[in-house]
Amino acid sequence: xxxxxxxxxxxxxxxxxxxxYLHLLENLMADGVEYVSCTQLAKEFDFxxxxxxxxxxxxxxxxxxxxxxxxxxxIGSIKSFLGxxxxxxxxxxxxxxxxxxxxxxxxxxxxxxxxxxAFDNDSRKVGTKVFGYEIFSTSKFGDLAKRMHIYVGIIxxxxxxxxxxxxxxxxxxxxxxxxxxxxxxxxxxxVILENVRLTxxxxxxxxxxxxxxxx
Amino acid sequence: xxxxxxxxxxxxxxxxxxxxYLHLLENLMADGVEYVSCTQLAKEFDFxxxxxxxxxxxxxxxxxxxxxxxxxxxIGSIKSFLGxxxxxxxxxxxxxxxxxxxxxxxxxxxxxxxxxxAFDNDSRKVGTKVFGYEIFSTSKFGDLAKRMHIYVGIIxxxxxxxxxxxxxxxxxxxxxxxxxxxxxxxxxxxVILENVRLTxxxxxxxxxxxxxxxx
DNA sequence: TAGATTGTTAATCGATTAACAATC
DNA sequence: TAGATTGTTAATCGATTAACAATC
Numbered sequence: 001x002x003x004x005x006x007x008x009x010x011x012x013x014x015x016x017x018x019x020x021y022l023h024l025l026e027n028l029m030a031d032g033v034e035y036v037s038c039t040q041l042a043k044e045f046d047f048x049x050x051x052x053x054x055x056x057x058x059x060x061x062x063x064x065x066x067x068x069x070x071x072x073x074x075i076g077s078i079k080s081f082l083g084x085x086x087x088x089x090x091x092x093x094x095x096x097x098x099x100x101x102x103x104x105x106x107x108x109x110x111x112x113x114x115x116x117x118a119f120d121n122d123s124r125k126v127g128t129k130v131f132g133y134e135i136f137s138t139s140k141f142g143d144l145a146k147r148m149h150i151y152v153g154i155i156x157x158x159x160x161x162x163x164x165x166x167x168x169x170x171x172x173x174x175x176x177x178x179x180x181x182x183x184x185x186x187x188x189x190x191v192i193l194e195n196v197r198l199t200x201x202x203x204x205x206x207x208x209x210x211x212x213x214x215x
Numbered sequence: 216x217x218x219x220x221x222x223x224x225x226x227x228x229x230x231x232x233x234x235x236y237l238h239l240l241e242n243l244m245a246d247g248v249e250y251v252s253c254t255q256l257a258k259e260f261d262f263x264x265x266x267x268x269x270x271x272x273x274x275x276x277x278x279x280x281x282x283x284x285x286x287x288x289x290i291g292s293i294k295s296f297l298g299x300x301x302x303x304x305x306x307x308x309x310x311x312x313x314x315x316x317x318x319x320x321x322x323x324x325x326x327x328x329x330x331x332x333a334f335d336n337d338s339r340k341v342g343t344k345v346f347g348y349e350i351f352s353t354s355k356f357g358d359l360a361k362r363m364h365i366y367v368g369i370i371x372x373x374x375x376x377x378x379x380x381x382x383x384x385x386x387x388x389x390x391x392x393x394x395x396x397x398x399x400x401x402x403x404x405x406v407i408l409e410n411v412r413l414t415x416x417x418x419x420x421x422x423x424x425x426x427x428x429x430x
Numbered sequence: 431t432a433g434a435t436t437g438t439t440a441a442t443c444g445a446t447t448a449a450c451a452a453t454c
Numbered sequence: 455t456a457g458a459t460t461g462t463t464a465a466t467c468g469a470t471t472a473a474c475a476a477t478c
Contacts, residue, residue, distance in 0.1 A: 012419060019418045039458085039459075053459090065460045066453070068458095068460085083422050083424060100312060101311075104312040111417055111418075175427055176420055176421075176424040176427070184235070192427065194423075199326055200235075201410075202393065203230050203297045203326075204231065204409055205367075205391055206327055207225065209303065212391070212405075252436090264435090265471060268436075269470080280437085280477040281435050281436080281477075282434090284436095
């Protein structure tokens with residue numbers, strides 16, 4: 001609403017392609033490449049060049065005919081469009097195997113996500129450290145979230161506790177939830193929920209595989 | 216081709232919704248519910264009822280007017296359609312944090328995926344056990360995959376070693392690769408590659424969040 | 431029976447692809 | 455200049471939604 005050049009809805013498919021371009025662009029930048037065309041980008045991913053152009057258009061970046069886009073500024077535009085130009089602090093709830101894996105994955109910081117603390121219900125875990133993060137009791141979540149102005153929550157608890165985690169986060173003023181649990185979750189209007197569902201990806205894989213064996 | 220009722224291409228979006236239905240149906244079944252209508256299913260997910268009907272149509276399941284679909288047989292149809300009715304054995308390569316998290320997640324077996332062994336390059340890990348799985352050297356991958364007739368490989372290595380892992384798997388006759396590394400991978404024709412890219416999901420989340428803060 | 435729901439055919443909507451003038 | 459690539463407008467394609475007769 002504040003920016004008339006931004007379309008009302010951004011295609012989810014485009015949003016998911018932009019990180020792919022970004023990753024490649026950063027490699028190009030490291031190699032000292034200054035300009036890149038949609039044609040070149042498209043070839044890398046087997047996409048249609050026009051599709052890439054449309055995606056870039058969303059970010060507001062303008063190119064130069066015959067030359068393409070300046071790698072450095074395109075990286076900036078994509079990051080800004082994705083909201084990866086400023087760090088977002090986040091709390092993680094559920095320090096099981098998956099939670100630990102996410103805490104151990106340092107690269108999220110590159111993508112604008114800065115995990116600052118982790119929480120767990122298990123009193124044996126509370127007070128310990130995992131990859132440098134102190135584990136707090138979930139009872140401290142609300143106070144800390146408010147005091148530290150945290151708006152992003154990551155859920156890596158077992159499915160049977162996922163809704164509790166959501167409720168905890170919503171009460172604490174969390175605006176965006178990145179959920180790794182397979183449970184279906186209810187959230188109030190105005191809160192963003194993004195699910196990572198491994199079984200959906202697995203379904204695509206196994207269905208394709210089934211057809212390979214059939215033919 | 217062998218089944219004229221199966222359309223040539225299955226919409227990826229449909230494939231990703233089917234596991235959601237399945238999960239709910241299994242809960243209904245556990246609660247002793249015998250029949251369910253598309254209307255009911257749709258309400259749970261805020262989908263259009265016709266969308267659900269179309270998705271179910273893909274599985275070949277036929278319902279009864281005014282009554283709906285029999286929960287038990289619908290579960291069977293979805294599982295069969297997804298290829299989750301028979302167990303697929305799989306090898307995992309890369310026993311880092313994420314690899315461990317996946318080895319520790321026992322539920323994949325419910326989804327037709329049976330991880331039977333794990334591999335790593337790190338000689339300190341080789342010979343140890345993680346969640347009951349013995350860790351083998353990657354040099355043993357090819358022999359074991361052929362001997363055990365393994366066609367599914369899971370990649371949880373760091374991005375700089377992901378292409379090596381792919382090549383290892385392809386040489387070993389792996390037909391379907393479930394890749395958790397963010398690296399762009401090259402595969403030969405005929406091999407299925409399904410990527411789990413957390414940054415894509417994160418991009419959707421942070422872009423939405425950016426717009427919340429703007430308004 | 432009445433009415434909800436299925437199965438099927440048609441309409442809409444949105445994303446992808448095509449076309450083409452402008453331009454560097 | 456010649457020609458590749460951008461920006462923009464139009465066409466196509468596929469997925470979602472709507473409409474409606476059949477049916478239990």
